[in-house]
Amino acid sequence: MVKINFYRLNEIEDNKIAFVVIMSRFKEKWIYVKHKNRCTWEIPGGHREDNESLEAAAARELFEETGAVKFKLNPLCVYAVQKEQALNYTESFGELFYAEIDELDKLPEYEIEKIDLLNDIPKELTYPLIQPFLHRKAEERIKIPLMDKKSME
Numbered sequence: 001m002v003k004i005n006f007y008r009l010n011e012i013e014d015n016k017i018a019f020v021v022i023m024s025r026f027k028e029k030w031i032y033v034k035h036k037n038r039c040t041w042e043i044p045g046g047h048r049e050d051n052e053s054l055e056a057a058a059a060r061e062l063f064e065e066t067g068a069v070k071f072k073l074n075p076l077c078v079y080a081v082q083k084e085q086a087l088n089y090t091e092s093f094g095e096l097f098y099a100e101i102d103e104l105d106k107l108p109e110y111e112i113e114k115i116d117l118l119n120d121i122p123k124e125l126t127y128p129l130i131q132p133f134l135h136r137k138a139e140e141r142i143k144i145p146l147m148d149k150k151s152m153e
Contacts, residue, residue, distance in 0.1 A: 002129040006137060007078040012093050017078060019094030020058040021045035023138035024066060026101040029117035030135070033065050036113045040126040043134060045094070058097045065112045070103035076141045081130055096134055098142050 022044045024031040032041040044065040048057040055073065062068045076096045083090050107115065116122070125131045 003082040004133040005080040024099040041122040071101040
């Protein structure tokens, strides 16, 4: 069983937050990435490095996984993934960011094979029990207006 909990910024101690996830938009579309070793889609993000601030980790991961070189990055909230394993619960914390990307460059030669620009959550997700909650939380927090049919074509 997996449960996602959301917290306000600064509600969880900074040193407990190990991950960053960046819901990103470019030209009014969501960016999802496909890892070279998987055939599913993911939200850009990853592990925070030692002594790295959350903002620096988010900016680094966004560039490494999308090629974004010009963007506005905003923290939205902290999330926790709670998993039940052998009658014990483990909880890992991440910070959810939103990025409005103004410019993409060539995709760096790291672990991401390609990116895609989408109107909504793709069906084939790497973390289907987690990613839809993060996507919807970002939409809720940034209040994306519903697009009319003409702008979605």
